[in-house]
Amino acid sequence: MAHTSLSGTPVVPGLALGPVLRARTEVDPDAIAAYEGPDSAEDALAAFDEAVTAVAEGFGARAGKASGAAAEVLTASAGLARDKGLRSTVRKNLNGGEPLLKAVNESVEFFAGLFAQQGGLMAERVTDLRDINKRLVAHLVGEPEPGVPTPEVASVLVAEDLAPSDTAGLDPELVVALVTEKGGSTSHTAIIARQLGIPCLVGVSDALSVAPGTRVLVDGTAGTMEIEPDESDAEARVARDAEEREALARWTGPAATADGVPVKLLANVADAESARKAAEAPVEGVGLFRTELSFLSTKDEPTAEQQADVYAGVLTPFAAASGDEGRYVVVRTLDAGSDKPIAYATKDHEENPALGVRGLRLSFDNPGLLDRQLDGIQQAASATGVETWVMAPMVATVAEAQAFAEQVRERGLKPGVMVEIPSAAILAHQLLEVVDFLSIGTNDLTQYTMAADRMATDLTHLTDAWQPAVLHLIAITAEAGKQAGKPVGVCGEAAADPLLAPALVGMGITSLSMATAAVRPVGARLGQVTMDACEDAAEAALAAPDPTSAREAVRKVLGL
Structure with missing residues (x-):
């Protein structure tokens, strides 16, 4: 080297x-070369179906043992393996005389090309598609799945x-x-x-x-x-890092700066199991409950009562800990569409689903979809007694926010919206006139601000929440919250960055929601710095010309 x-x-x-x-990452090429496959298209399709079942069940079995983000992506991969469009294309290729392996490979590459062209979150699924292809081929040729x-x-x-x-x-x-x-x-x-x-x-x-x-x-x-x-030097550095991590693991909250300014640390959850784990951590509630993840494999829309049972499973752990003052759960309505299709909700064959009908937009032509979900949330909140806030994803205008807020307030719940589209950040002051809180989803905000696909490796420097344009939009939104006297949180992956967290707090962010594993490092870091230092870190980050300079400037300000 x-x-x-x-x-x-x-x-x-x-x-x-x-x-x-x-x-x-690859299947044995000799096994592939030796594979002859069934003689007829009918037998070949049957072999494909058997391989699909094996791969999908494998994903499902692992999803059953996982929780949170891991369970989410495994469940989504199982659904992608069973996709009817993929099977239809394979069948078409087989009927055209192609051998089975070629029919599968060409079908996967066809959809991979479509996903890549659509960009955004759909482009991220190309990796998943090709992983599924390799697993299907492995089953067909009798080899172990790659991994x-x-x-x-x-x-x-x-x-x-x-x-x-x-x-x-x-x-x-x-x-x-x-x-x-x-x-x-x-x-x-x-x-x-x-x-x-x-x-x-x-x-x-x-x-x-x-x-x-x-x-x-x-x-x-x-x-x-x-x-x-x-x-010897490397081992010493790792040992010091391990000591620091051990110290972080002992942090018990609640979060506050070194001079006593409180900051709410919240958890991102996907299901009842991840909520139970979060309730045991030093958090003050849930800042993002991703409701759509409960229905990725659901064919028919569940009733309000069925949805209420699912939501209650997430709320209940926080009812059990009701002695903790101020714990609440923020429920996000369906963020389906793009890379998270739900059979009963999303549209098929959109030209650019990342910029299409997803999130709150699903209710524009199907208002009952949102009504029934809000009814389910209200029933779960009443049954558990947990303070419940509700926010809508993919809000672009004040009119959308106002209409949503009215529906939420009719059910006695607290309304808010996510800031994921640059227009929402620019209009934050007006949005806060009609809703009670804002939550910044930095993953999508970064992607839409920088016009850069998450999975474009040569654009990784753009899909970074430390980008100056993204930080300025966060600061604009936080300032709007300060002026309105209403909470503004961050629930994207940026909230889990212990270096960025003080700068976000310095901008005026009032809560940070993240994976449970990230809570202690972030909380401990905030406890080491004063509010003045956080504000200085915010100024340094906002003045930097690029993400690398921003990180270095914040480290210098915080003495790290």
Whole structure:
């Protein structure tokens, strides 16, 4: 190796030392070459259906053992494997005389091309599609599915890219860090790495040029992977980092700056299990309950009563902890569409679903969809006695926010909207005249502000919440909250960044919602700095010309 260090985009902070472990991403080419396949198109389609069932059930089994983001992506992958459009295209190719493996490969690449052209969140599914293709081929030729091998010692997993199905089942005791050449800071892999709490870098050019077994030191704060570092120095640095993490693990909240200014730390949850885990953490409630994740595999729309049962499962853990003053749950209405299709809600074959009918827009032509969901939320709130706030995703105008707020208030609940579209940030002052709170979804806000696909590796520097344009939109929204005297939170992945958190608080953000694993590092960091330091960090970040300079400026201000 000519390099002694490689750089990428830091996703999860921390230090980890270990040998490089490569993901097994391909099926044995000899097995593929030897495969002849069924003679008839009918038998070939039957073999394809059997492979689909095996792959989808594999995803489903792993989803059943997971929770939160891991369960979400595995369930979505199971649905993608069973997609009727994929099967129809395979059948068409088989009837055209193509052999089975070619029919499958060409069908997957057809949809991969469509997804890539559509951009946004749909482009992120290309990795999932190709992962499914490899698993289908493996079943057809009688080989094991590709994936991450189980290491014998604690290792650093390095790959070109990782499908969510690979990262969702990782053991953080054996895989101590993730490094990928592709992917962005808001990709599914990055989100799951945060949930696992292991250092992670994405967009690391030439990462695969490092030979398996090579000792590397991954710095998830600085964004570097040092190759064959000085062993004693590296071990000492990792030991210090472990001590700091152990100290963070003892942090019990509630969150406040060093001079006593309170900051609400909340959890992002997807289901009852992740809510139970969150309720045991030092959080003051839930800042984002992603309701759509409960219905990704649901064919028919559940009734309001059926939805109420699901929502109550998430609210109940916080009712049990009702002795904690001020704990509440923020429920997001269906954020379906784009990469999260729901059979009973989303439209098929949109030309650009990332900019299409998703989120609140689903209710424009189907108002009953929102009515029934709000009824279910109201029933769950009444049954559990938990303070419940409700927010709508993909709000672009004040009129949309006002109409939504009226429906929520009719049910005795507190209304808010998400700030994910730049227009919402620009109109934050007017939005707060009609709603009671705002929540900034930094993942989509960054993507829409910078016009950059999350999965475009060569645009990773743009899909970074530290981008000056994104930070300025956050500051505009926070200032609107201060002037209106209403809460403004951040529930995107940026909230989980212990370095960015003080700057966000300095801008006027009143709550930060994140994966439960990120709560203690963020809370402990806030407790080390004063509010004046947070405001200085905000000014330094907003004055910086680029994300790297912003990070360096904030580190300097905070003395890190």
